Amino acid sequence: MKIAIASGKGGTGKTTVATSLAYVAASDGHSVAYLDCDVEEPNGHLFLKPQIIREEPIRKWIPVVDPDRCTHCGLCSQACRYGAIACVGEETLIFTELCHSCGGCLLVCPEDAIREVPKPIGRLRTGKSGQVEFVEGVLDVGEAMSPPAIQAVKDTAPDVELILYDCPPGTSCPVIESVRGCDLLLLVTEPTPFGLHDLKLAVEMARALKLRFGVVINRADMGDREVWDYCSHQRIAILAEIPDELAVAEAYSRGEMAAESVPRLAEQVRRLLEMILSGAPV
Numbered sequence: 001m002k003i004a005i006a007s008g009k010g011g012t013g014k015t016t017v018a019t020s021l022a023y024v025a026a027s028d029g030h031s032v033a034y035l036d037c038d039v040e041e042p043n044g045h046l047f048l049k050p051q052i053i054r055e056e057p058i059r060k061w062i063p064v065v066d067p068d069r070c071t072h073c074g075l076c077s078q079a080c081r082y083g084a085i086a087c088v089g090e091e092t093l094i095f096t097e098l099c100h101s102c103g104g105c106l107l108v109c110p111e112d113a114i115r116e117v118p119k120p121i122g123r124l125r126t127g128k129s130g131q132v133e134f135v136e137g138v139l140d141v142g143e144a145m146s147p148p149a150i151q152a153v154k155d156t157a158p159d160v161e162l163i164l165y166d167c168p169p170g171t172s173c174p175v176i177e178s179v180r181g182c183d184l185l186l187l188v189t190e191p192t193p194f195g196l197h198d199l200k201l202a203v204e205m206a207r208a209l210k211l212r213f214g215v216v217i218n219r220a221d222m223g224d225r226e227v228w229d230y231c232s233h234q235r236i237a238i239l240a241e242i243p244d245e246l247a248v249a250e251a252y253s254r255g256e257m258a259a260e261s262v263p264r265l266a267e268q269v270r271r272l273l274e275m276i277l278s279g280a281p282v
């Protein structure tokens with residue numbers, strides 16, 4: 001089962017929920033993998049403290065034009081949806097930062113003038129945290145295109161009972177790449193106007209992608225009741241309500257696994273896990 005843990009905004013406790021789920025699932029004897037898909041700023045390793053066993057480059061494929069074959073017909077430029085290739089006079093230029101490695105330009109080139117070469121964009125790190133299989137992608141500084149790195153992380157998922165995707169915040173391309181193909185999406189939010197606003201965007205995304213999803217309300221005893229009203233009105237299942245606990249914040253700030261330091265949190269996460277495994281009512 002693949003579970004994506006996402007949130008419309010950062011700072012809602014998404015990584016706390018994801019790492020706690022991994023820790024509790026492994027403690028309860030499930031085989032589990034934690035995949036940090038937040039490749040621009042992976043931080044699950046701070047809490048899971050994995051022993052890294054293997055590290056390898058992540059590459060994306062980018063086109064290169066053979067100037068001896070290119071006739072500057074412009075077909076590749078017209079075909080590229082991302083503005084990553086342009087014909088300017090006698091030059092055919094490629095902007096590798098914009099390239100999505102879709103291969104479209106290769107297909108349309110009538111002169112067979114384009115080939116692909118690999119370009120390193122980051123690192124893939126795999127290891128173990130206790131019984132939790134750990135995978136993270138780390139995008140190189142200055143590299144703008146995170147979806148290929150996210151795909152590399154997901155492709156490395158081991159064969160286990162439960163795969164957890166810790167997604168980047170927001171609702172843009174990297175999040176969509178991260179949640180694609182999951183069996184259940186957990187949207188972590190908090191009961192504040194910002195939390196509600198960004199939850200609505202995340203719900204729109206989940207519905208557009210036709211994903212099964214439910215909501216986890218973190219810091220549930222603060223703020224107002226508008227998130228509950230919205231979920232009730234929209235018939236969205238609230239799968240867990242995690243109270244605001246100083247002990248969780250303290251564990252987080254010390255870089256500790258919150259579910260290990262705060263037994264009450266572990267119990268709440270265990271109930272969430274049981275609900276998920278028994279087929280959450282979403």
Ligand code: SF4
Pocket residue numbers: 063079080081082083084085094098099100101102103104105106
């Ligand atoms: S591979 Fe795709 S995104 Fe990259 S330049 Fe070619 S058409 Fe554009």
Ligand code: SF4
Pocket residue numbers: 065069070071072073074075076077087092108109110111112113114
């Ligand atoms: S489609 Fe091929 S021949 Fe035409 S401009 Fe692009 S690289 Fe050159």
